[in-house]
Amino acid sequence: MAERRRSRLLKMKSRIVHFRSSSAFMTFVVAYAVFTEQFLFAVIVPVAPFSLAQRAHIPDSGTQYWVAWLFATYGIASVVSSPIWGWWTDRNSSRRTPFLVGLLWLLGATVLLWLASSKALLILSRILQGVGATVIWTTGLAILVDAVGEARIGESMGYVAIALNLSTLTAPMLGGVVFARAGYNAVFAMACGVVALDVLLRFVMVERSTLVEKTAAARCGTAMKLGENGNGCYLCKMHQEKEAALEMSITMISVAGSNSTDLKSLQHLETHDKLQSGKQSRSRVPPLLRLLLSWRFLSALWGGFAYATILAGFQAVLPLRLNSIFGWDSVGGGLIFVPLVAPGLLGPLIGALADRFGHRWFATAGFVGLCPALILLRLIEHDTFAHKAVLCVLLGVVGLCGTCLLEPLIAEITYLGGGQESENGSGNVKVRSYAQAYALFNVAWELGDTAGPLVAGLMVDSVGWKTMSLTLGLLAGVSAVTTALWCGGWAFARGDIE
DSSP states (O other), rough: OOHHHHHHHHHHHHHHHHHTTSHHHHHHHHHHHHHHHHHHHHHHTHHHHHHIIIOOOGGGGHHHHHHHHHHHHHHHHHHHHHHHHHHHHSSSOHHHHHHHHHHOOOOOOOOHHOOOHHHHHHHHHHHHHHHHHHHIIIIIIHHHHHHHHHGGHHHHHHHHHHHHHHHHHHHHHHHHHHHHHHHHHHHHHHHHHHHHHHHHHHHHHHHHHHHHHHHHHHHHHHHHHHHHTTOBBBBHHHTTTTTTHHHHHHHHHHHHHHHHHHHHHHHOOOOOOOOHHHHHHHHOSHHHHHHHHHHHHHHHHHHHHHHHHHHHHHHHHHHHHHHHHHHHOOOHHHHHHHHHHGGGHHHHHHHHHHHHOHHHHHHHHHHHHHHHHHHHHHGGSSSHHHHHHHHHHHHHHHHHHHHHHHHHHHHHHHHHHOOEEEEEETEEEEEHHHHHHHHHHHHHHHHHHHHHHHHHHHHHTTOHHHHHHHHHHHHHHHHHHHHHHHHTTTSSSSSOOO
């Protein structure tokens, strides 16, 4: 009876651990982490003017200037810290450690922002928040690809995109409502509650690599020893064998039952793999530099920068434009973003299709669709039902095109990061450079987030709304060309690289 109870407890424990390390749960953890990061970024939008005026004693004439600096320092800190954090993540044996450290850092920065009573502390807290947010887009995405694999990263990023869009839509609205009803402290109490749940999830999750090591160690503990000299157990020995040796054994078994044609094909593949392995072992260029020397990777970075510039610039000037045409207040200006973020619900489907049929044409189609949609926004000039309907349709097209290109771009970064391997002194592969690849993508994205509102705002003030929309549309058109040429490999190369 006791043995049966123990067996049931072990099975239940095994199921719980399996769930904690499952692809679905890990995807949820990373998606919620993205939600948290964006929530903390956007929830202070309605609170920042109050905190500057009432707590930092800044006059109304300087509020806009310091609000701009609060958001700019966040992006600058993220850009500077991304490569450093990505390098540390790839060097660390467990990604969970930097993931937790980053979250606790983010929580501390939020509390500091809550209690800050001077300009210096407000700026410092936003800098610390920017550094903490970097973890999500470096370590978090590296954990995600470890859990789901490169082949399904597009589909998984679809769920991450849903979390991002949901946070973008709800955070300013909740911040404004809570601030109006319950006050300043309630807003930050709500933000700390969101972070607290994130902390719990990160403690609950179990990395795949950790689970594999524990399972192997448990099996090794009960295995027979090799020889009389205590050279280690058989399973330990098998666990430490190189992957190349295992592939060679499989190849030899396959050759034994194959015909001469199959033998030649296998020999050709084996020779090709050896050549590629030799190239990798001879290469001592740091993974970060190798990524930056790849036109394919630079094209993906440009795509992320262009889309972030378009999206951030577009969102920065649209509410004021709609207020001048339709007379909408902050509520109406916020609700009009629903057609923009609603297509994000199709993210998992589009990501899965891109994983199956290739990323090049989905990303290219996204930029191609953005080009006319952004340019046609110049047609919205009068307060009529027809113009409001056209506006909703165009915003829906912009949201759908953004969904079509974001997941493929992340998948492209993932593929290239997985292909850039570093080596130890003996030439053996140690780790893949996912986190460093995501760090560079985060740099490009944050630069776009910083440049977009600045460029769009200056253009609206100097040359008008129509020229601004035309410029953003042309930026999308140029990005469609670079994406079509390099996403998935050089378009005119022999064979299908993707």
